[in-house]
Amino acid sequence: MNTLFGYPLDSKMILKKRKQLKRQLLEKLGTEVGLNRKIAILGGSTTHDVKDMLELFLLDAGIVPEFYESEYDQFWQDVMFDNQELVDFQPDIIYIHTSSRNIKRYPQMQDSSESVNDLLEETFQHFAQIWDKIAQKYQCPIIQNNFEPPFYRLLGNLDFTDIHGRRNFINHLNEKIVQYEGTHDNFYINDIAYMAASYGLERWADGFAWHMYKYACAVEAIPELTYNLANIIKSLYGKKQKALVLDLDNTLWGGVVGDDGANGIEIGQETSMGQLYSEFQTYIKEHKDMGILLAVNSKNDEENARAGLSRPDTVLRAEDFLVIKANWENKDKNIVEIAQELNIGTDSLVFVDDNPVERDRVGQLVPEVKIPVMNDPAQYIRILDRSGYFESTSLSAEDAKRTAMYQQNAARKKAQASFTDYTEYLQSLDMKAEIAPFAPVYMSRIAQLTNKSNQFNLTTKRCTQADMEQYASNKDYITLYGKLTDKFGDNGVVSVVLGHSDAEDASLFHIDLWLMSCRVLKRDMEVAMMDELVVKCQLRGIKVIKGYYYPTVKNGMVKEFYQQQGFTKVSEDDKGNTVWELHPEEYAKRNKVIEVIGTND
Template identity: 60%
Template sequence: MQEKFTPPFSGELLSKRKKLRRELLESGADFIDKRIAILGGSTTHDIKDALELFLLHHGIRCTFYESEYAQYWQDAMFPNPELEAFRPDIIYIHTSNRNISRYPLLSECAEEVDALLEAEFAKFSGMWDRLRQVYACPVIQNNFEYPFWRLLGNRDAADFHGRVHFLTRLNLRFAQYSQENDSFFINDVNYLSASYGLEQWSDPFYWHMYKYALALPAIPYLAHSVANIIKSLYGKNKKAFALDLDNTLWGGIVGDDGAENLQVGQETSMGQVYSEFQEYIKAHKQLGVILNVVSKNETENAMAGLNRPDMTLKPDDFIMIKANWEPKSQNIIDIAHTLSLLPESFVFVDDNPAEREIVRQQIPNAAVPEIGEQPERYIRAIDRMGYFEVTQLSGDDAARNEMYQQNAARSRAEVSFADYGEYLQSLGMQAEIQAFAPMYLSRIAQLTNKSNQFNLTTRRFTQAEIEAVAQDDRYITLYGKLVDRFGDNGVVSVAIGEILQKPEGSLCDITLWLMSCRVLKRDMEFAMMDELVRQCQTRGISRIVGHYYPTAKNAMVKDFYTAEGFTLDCEDEQGNRSYHLDIPSDYPPKNRYIAVNHAGEACGSVTSILSKEETINDKRDRV
């Protein structure tokens, strides 16, 4: 099935849509359900059908609202009971350069063209503002492909009268709006059409015959791009690379050819190809993508290759290096376990088709790009898939590699202690647990869509929804930020409790509780519970209600509430559970190892935290 959703896309995606849809729905995937409104400036039916397939492939099952032909602006700007009742989770506006009201005339002066541009931008920005006000959900907007003819030839790009110039300026205004407004995202049709081939993309036959703004064969590429944005918003991105070495990161086989004879670096054309590929892979660290090696090699040989002075990727760039003769699928599973990730979070890159097929069979939901046999094609094969589509880029993303390096150091430290409690004490942990703060709202929203394993209700929130909850007195909101002597883990836990008034008194109903798996078994869950109890007591609330809704990924928290002292009230046939805790007046705190900051002050640096901690019989020296 995976190959059907890998470019180049065949016509089967549309011609066999019903069969593919049925197979995807029957695949047993753990779907999340979303409502998507498509507001189109042209015919959108096949776009909707293709988008549905790509989203099902990503584990997102959707219902759709589709505007009538070219009614996108009217649907957005005027009262629309049908769309309001639909309550979209995402709105996608499919427009093209065919929807530009008017282009500049050669007789117009620069000021008149500027006014024309501002009027065109105002038409769109006013629509986006209203959609945000009425529907408070993410909006995805196409930018503009270039025109397929140029009245001024090459001058069309430079002269203010030119259509190319006009569309370039308008695209920049769209980009600026996106930078200034959260939950607004650009679907880069300008790039897609260039990559596909503008003449083929904008074939006028499809417009005049069917009122399609792009050629029918190009629709899967458009839908793939929109689906990448949506799956990123809902935490479906991949998180890590698992990379082969021989003939993947370098040319040659290090065990046979020797490290000195590998093809890499600037001396040969093929060496330059492999160096460019390494540069591409290394750049992903800036996004927080985790790099790992899985290679059938002796460790000594693998390290000799990676330590060559002309290697772009060095051993320190990788979180884990598995160079051995074990099955690569097992190595990926082992890495995933060590890093508290799901195996399906990985993108496995290997030049050997047999190894690729084994990983596909053993880890069905891992990404295995068909990179082919030409190293110069590797980048394109990976990049066009959108495995790591960026919709939000937080400081925690940029620091993720460092955080996982720190976690590896924690794991090494753990084995030096006979007593786990002494190990936790040695970490000198301090948490900042506070109500949602503006500076963390983006990260909080991101966590709600990324966390799957330690997630009791698996509810997903957009940033706009998180902002609304943060401002609503009916909710208790908590984020948890954890630092220790190895470094800052960032925001790692989120809880939302809705205050409900019942005849017997008010209670706190936990609608969301999640935690990053990288801080499991560190007492952070107890620290969060203690603070939630404290907040409830402050508000005169004596009962907390919690829920566990099982998914294919969150079995690890099945008995979480029992461990927290809650009483099970009911469980249905699907395994959905409800619990309650009647807070005793002398509630005993469960967190034993984390110093919690309640005062609204930012957590101090690791150095300052450690300076406040007592030395524990010099046990830190043993780490």
């Protein structure tokens, strides 16, 4: 199933076998708990196939969608006139599936520049009205298509530059949407302008499909469109990969370094193939710069592998990789070890290898790893890029520093080895924690963390940024983020806690979410967070704090977390779900190694 729903897509087959594929995906999920989400599709065109295709891609990612569909071209009315069915649906996400076909008026040749500008603003406001209304009424993420170029150019090349040109008009309209996105949280653009260009505008703008069925694009383009859309939704809920694991020979360079020697491999500007591999290495390094972790998994002597990475004309250097496995072990074994060393799940890895035998073995033995089909070096970038493994709905400052943070962790482990007393080691780190209620400056990272942390996560509650903003503004909730620094560097925001007072008993407090990044495990950050939470509860007159643990395949490490924090277990069901209680007046602060600063209400 991994290959079937990976890029490049077999659109004809997916469209033809949609029902069979849905059954298979549901069977694959089985009793596994999926992430249930309500998605409203508000269409300016026929959306039935959009819904069907989107459902398949989301099910493949473990997201179980429930849909609301507007009637044909009723997207504006459904929002502005509060369609009761949509109101009752209470969507988690609203997707507005519009296209250039929904632009009702374009500039006419007799229009003045002032008239064209007025028309542009009027057209933009027609959409901005519903975005603002959705934000106010539903407070959920909005995904809006931008607009693909019109399928003909009345003015030829002048259509791009003249104010009367349709393409000029669409370009300026898209610019205004980008400006809106830059000033509004929880608003995301599905870039169908790129999708149409990549697919081929003439094929995309199928006149028969529009006039016969009111499809905004060719039927066979719908899987491509919804695959791109699904990547946005998956990213919103943390369903994306964290690391690239790369082969070397004929993947990062041409040739076999063990046979050809470092001077004989193809890389650099001297040959066309060398240029091609250099371009691919540049593309990979750009991923590192946006926070993707890099590792090597190569059947090679490590000395030869490092020699290849030391050439003066190579883009990627040994220091760009957090782990280098250059040995003669099976690559599936190396993959598992790489995940362990990076302290992430194997389902967070993308394995890139030109050898189909190696890909097949890893796929058979570690099936949760994403494995793109990489046969032609000229297509490497296109395949990886369109696969959407690392789709981001936002980029935080911490993303750019992620590799450095992992390197700092390695330095901490090295320092730990020189201590015999662990408490003395922790004290030597000179740790300082900023623990405070959710702050706007960190809201994107807070939401990101809730969707990425799987191991130290007691309830695995998934939240969007919009959800977190609602919790932060609700007086019944206590929210806390924890930001940790030490003498080796800044770990960033690493912990999130939120909970609410009971609606019927104000002296009872429920912890809804408690999570922490695994990169600060065993540093007593959880102890410092608990100390601060208890203080906040005491200030509100809370008499009982209830904590909940819901087991998953990944969070077994925190099964006894509440016991370790002084809670008493009050119940456990046959699925292992447990409920714990703490009386704040009996709690004594336990943090001895972290200086807590910057707390406020």
